[in-house]
Amino acid sequence: MAVTLKGCYTVKPTEKTWCGRLALSELDQTEQVSHVPKIYFYHPPENCKYPTIASTLRDSLSRVLVPFYPLAGPLHWINNGRLELHCNASGVSFIEAESSSSLQHLSDDFNLYRLLAPTVDYTLPIHQNPLLLIQLTRFSCGGISIGLTISHVVVDGPSASHFICEWARLARGEPLQTASFHDRRVLRAGEPPSVPLTECHVHVEFDLPPLLLGKNDNAEERKKKTTMAVLELSKTQVETLRKRANGNYSRYESVAGHIWRSACMARGLKEEQPTMLSITVDLRRRIKPPLPEGYFGNATLDTVASGLVGDLVLEPLGYTCSIIRAAIEKVNDDYVWSGIEFLKNQEDLRRFHLDAIAKESEEEVFYGNPNLSVVSWLTLPMFGVDFGWGKEVYMRPATHDFDGDFKLLPGPVGGSFVVALGLQVEHMDAFKKHFYRDIE
Template sequence: MAVSLKGCYTVKPWEKTWCGRLALSELDQTGQVTHVPTLYFYHPPENCMYSTIASTLRDSLSRVLVPFYTLAGRLHWINNGRLELHCNASGVSFIEAESSSSLQHLRDDFNLYHLLFPTVDYTLPIHQNPLLLIQLTRFSCGGVSIGITISHVVVDGTSASHFVCEWARLARGEPLQTAPFHDQKVLRGGEPPSVPLTECDVHAEFDRPPLLLGKNDNAEERKKKTTMAVLELSKTQVETLRKRANGNYSRYESVAGHIWRSACMARGLKEEQPTLISITIDLRRRMKPPLPEGYFGNAILDAVASGLVGDLVLKPLGYACSIIRAAIEKVNDEYVRSGIEFLKNQEDLRRFHKDSIAQGSENEAFYGNPNLGVVSWLTLPLFGVDFGWGKEVYMRPAAHAFEGEFLLLPCPDGDGSFVVALGLQVEHMDAFKKIFYQDIE
């Protein structure tokens, strides 16, 4: 299936915006420092011309970059794995493409998704890459897709969804609903420290994850081929897992615990193998006071639950859920502040990067075999994104094939069903799918 590029534009803010250097928070500079892609598929009405769609998207993108001016800037390395954002209105990339295939064909084959969103050349210096890249693809059936690739350094899932929803509002001719809040001072380390540094020793999320027994490093696991799968859990299946966990745990805790146990079994891990699950937590309502409405940046921190494989797979599901809940409940204002102070006092942040593009980084924070990382998009406004020609017919993360990483999404109809997008080593994927469903039945 071929996708041909028809045009590439640099879209800049509609009017003059603030320019200067913006210090990022410590939470912006750890975790994933690459871009994250998302795809939206649309069937516009027959009377909606493609040229109108393209011009509407470009014009509204230019207008929304005025309040969201940080996305039109560029990142610069400072030193030792630290980054700074230069707000300079350099603009974002907007690509137009077309395909001879139908929307349905592309929608059903996520192995082809990479053709529908812009790629980022990480061999270039970081300041040469836009923070936001958009690809509009027209299909032979008249449908279109919008591929959005956005830097995780400047947004988390909540902020990315905020931007997309406001962009769509402006495209429909409506006013901005919630302006972004750009001052990262509320999540930066204090002078003097806001909490005693001795409190920072309890942050397991900053420790190196366990290795496979008998291994001195994870180099071999990194080299193994991974693949992506998208699995669905019906509302009945989700409730079955909750009941199996004695009904005392949330849907999220129950499904995450089930994923963790299933992965341990599919990987064939020994009972004495230590394993952890890294759980991404939204901090916006956990801080005191809560972060300002529209906080635009990374307001997430990983909570870590750990245990032995034998305990996880031999004990009831409720055991896995209990240690997941205990890890989540630790994440309060004081815990977050101490974590920020810990990061601030690190000489080099490169070991805390995932999928790193930092020169010289060994990307030591590997959450693959025997570990997992789980991200929840269950509460994000993912669906119903209308740019003026109707809501999307399909939305998916464009790629999620990193070993051991799972993404939980709600089903579009809101009936309580879940979608699980996951990446695992090829050799374990079939076993995981079988165990994942068989254990529910």
């Protein structure tokens, strides 16, 4: 599929916004120094002409950047691996492109999807890259795609979804539904540590994950070629997994546990091999007081489920689910604030960053073989996004090929799941076999 760029614009807030330096929370500071891409595909009605679509998107984007003004300013390094956000209304990128292909010819070849979301040049200084980039692509069939890529340092999944939904509301001519809340001091942004490190809980999620037995580092694993797959689970298959877990665990726990077990088998790991599943937990309602509605920033904390491969694959699925549930349940108010204090006590945060151009750096956390990490998009309002010409045909992450990373998304039919997974190429076919073998 060929994609031709037709124009690139800088879109700025249509009104004057607050300008100044915005302190980031420790939860922002330790997120990936990268952008997260996703693509929405549409079949606009025949009476909705492309020039109108393009102008509607640009106009509504400039208006939504007023309440969501942090997205229009750059990041700057300050010291010891820490960042701050300069709110200066410098704008975001809006790209227009064309493709000779049609939506019907798109497949799950993610090399094609890479062409439909903006790319970010991470060789540039961080302050030269926009926090938000949009690409509108017109296909020969009249369909379009809207590819978004948004800085993970500035927002997490719920905040990104909040922005997209409000942008779509303005594009439809409706008012904002939920105001964005930007004062990150509610998560002690910019404040010094308040308790000594010795008084913090033990936070194994900040330790380096297990290595393959017999290895002193993961340099070799980092260099192996990876690929991405999007796998669908019907409602019946999801319920089958719940029954395998004795029906005592949620759909999320059952599917995540099944993926962890399948990856262990696909990788051919030894029974005595330690393995870790890093689980991203939304803390908005887990702390006291809960974060204000519309909090715009990162409000997640990772927790860790760990075990031996032999126990995970030989015990029933319910055993793996129990480990996952126990890890999630420990993320309470005390645990969250202790985690924030732990991070504040770190002199240098560079080891927490997963930089998009230095994935092989041994200083960065790596959740690849023999480990995994999971993010759930199951409850996010990221589907049914209508900019004024109807809801999307479908939505996909543009790329997700870090070894061991997977996302869980709601499927097209109620109760079904979509799994977007990155694995080493040599393990993907075996993973698919194990993944479907026990549920068909």
